[in-house]
Amino acid sequence: MIRRELSVVSRASSAFSRTFSHSTTRSRDLLPTTSSPIVSKLKYFNTVTGSDAQIPTYRLLDGTGKPLEGAELPDIDEKMARRLYEHMQLLPTLDNVLYNVQRQGKISFYMTAYGEEATIIGSAAALENDDEVLGQYRESGVLLWRGFSLDKIMAQCFGNEEDTSGKGRQMPVHFGSPEHHFHTISSPLATQIPQAAGVAYALRRDPNRRSRSIAACYFGEGAASEGDFHAGFMLASTIPSPVLYIARNNGFAISTPSSEQYNGDGIASRGPGYGIDTIRVDGNDILAVISAVKEGRKKCLEQGRAVLIEAMSYRVGHHSTSDDSFAYRARAEVEDKKRIDNPISRFRLFMESRGWWNADEEVELKARLKADVLQAFKRAESLKRCELGELFTDVYGGQEPWNIKEQRQELTQLLKKYGNIWEPWRNELGKFKNKGQDLLKDANP
């Protein structure tokens, strides 16, 4: 074991030095900026497979949970399988409650992960728990897998005083936790992609994490159209940065189908253009996702540079609670997908075939998860928001600039004057811990 780790280290470090050394062209027949062979036949090409075929999709289980012929299943025991299944089921349970809660106006916004349970839970399980994760917004399952509690999930969505992700400052589903190595989600799409390269380079420079940790960066196929996708892939391939890029290709970016997002062979076809090892995987097959992510992670560490996984799935839910997806796709199409290609039932069938699961356990699990989620929901609902003064903190580290200090004092004076008589403020103050008294007690006389 030790020997193997050492060899990984030495391979990784040779990759590091290769990057920074200049390659020289050996043959006179080659052009100075490429090692491309010379041909005299005129031929354009438009595929990375070289045969006009599409990049294949890696799958281990068929729709009935049966292993495909020749499939090498990842090493998963009953205990692990049950844990995977429970987390896959937890996602829609949580999504159902929070989606409905949003519909009742109790939280302002929500985004479900329906249909992507295998991609999210499978990849989470295949990563090490201290790999640095930079997500888009549909990956809260990774946090749940790592032990981020339902209370913390609720606290963020409600923006209450227990919100450790951001003190109630960001919209719901913008989770984050350094303890769980999960970088705080932000709304601007794809910004995390070049950031992940920097995170990975830092891991590479840290003697304690070099050869042990990678950065895992998630994004949707729509976000891959942003310039930051191009930037991040170039950086992580030219500067040795072990990032595992996981593209969730669910067919839609809000209303835009992927056919209007790109004209090439998905996202996977781009990886080789950047010199990045790439695979396309059936994102509804959790075992295939686990194998692909484990192997991708290993490649990241060995080569010290980026690897790409394109996980193909289908966004069963609406884009968000602000979207009605039946305005741009048929309800029947969605129902078909849910029935025919369901990641959860596929894995359940696999487990049942092994004697690891049965109908009674299914009923018990669903009831238990629902009770847990509702309990966390009720608790979160009863909590106050942070103190109002948190509106003004954490903008800067170190000394607070004069303008922020003065503006906080200005709000304080206004609160003294209007806080009790201006109803919109009076009502709102009641939702904050200490009702704004933290500001008022510091007020200048």
Next chain:
Amino acid sequence: MSLLKPSPRLQKLIAASVSRTSRPNSTAASPPPPDGSLPSVATSAILRTKRETALRTPGIVWADEDASAPSRIIVGGRETRKMNTYQAIRDAMSIALAKDENAVIFGEDVAFGGVFRCTMGLAEEFGKERVFNTPLTEQGIAGFGIGLALMGHTAIAEIQFADYIFPAFDQIVNEAAKIRYRSGGTYNAGGLTIRTPTMSVGHGGLYHSQSPEGFFMGATGLKVVIPRSPIQAKGLLLSSIRDPNPVIFMEPKILYRSAVEQVPVDDYELPLGKAETLIPGSDLTLLTWGTPVYHCETALHLLDAPPPELESVVPKSLRGTKVELIDLRSILPWDVETVVESVNRTGRLVIVHEAGMTAGVGAEISAEIQKRCFLKLQAPVRRVTGWDLPVALQYEKFHIPDTIRVLDAIMETMSY
């Protein structure tokens, strides 16, 4: 971003231009000819060309001393070396890398020394893992730096010209500036410093001349710093690198070679968010930063002792005017206290910057000063800025707020 990205040829052109315009004058008494963009930088009294004055730079804090000990000014026992601005910046980065194993420098063409030579020899000295080229992507450079900073590392990124910082605007404004706030203080990009050459250079045209500091002034969570000289560049850059917030550090590129000082060789810092009063006065406050500091200094000479060709336009009554010259140094947060104190004494304010007027930094400062100094103001706050136009190549002398425009604004404000 641009094909004009400084080829060695452009670099030579810039160097040649600087040396043309910075020829020393034979006598200190006669004012420099008001023809060039920087007629007086070589003879500027603002530059500290002697060891003793360099070591007495106001606000200097030696970083090798115990911070908790009482501050003291050491003159004996400290060395200085003659450096121009790019050498001082290089010196600062060398110290930052030597003292902080987690510090790295990256950007386009930094490995061979940079197109303005600010990173000369650093890759050789500290290794290519710590000083390295990136692909040509500004949004990528900023994003990569944020990633390093998220992990607590010190990221010193270079954007080759401030004109090309706009592709990184999203990463800087939506990400770097907001990470600490949006994460409830659990993550931050405080380890990030973005250095970028700024302001006009004589022939930079639209995309090698811009002064985009105003675009970042509203990006709370960032700091924006612009030095005027080698001593300032080193001290402010070391402070910026060590500040717990992301900092945009804009280096006036025409000063890279033309401004020369005796720079302390030790590790020292100068405070961010603090303006510096360069020339005390009681009649008018002249506020500026970066390159125009020298136009302003020259304008004060012309006001005091106009050459024969200007005698007719400079009234004798104004020749003894005591103008207080302030270098703002930090754009965000800016030093409201120093400026207000000065304007309350002088009753008049002229703000000079190269960027266009509309919604420029001068607009913000004017509004705040008229609010705070309303009863003391004896004339409207005057702004001398680039016109609200792109920087047109062959028209630069008529675009920038040069010496004569500063002189005119001072006289107009004094006789209001």
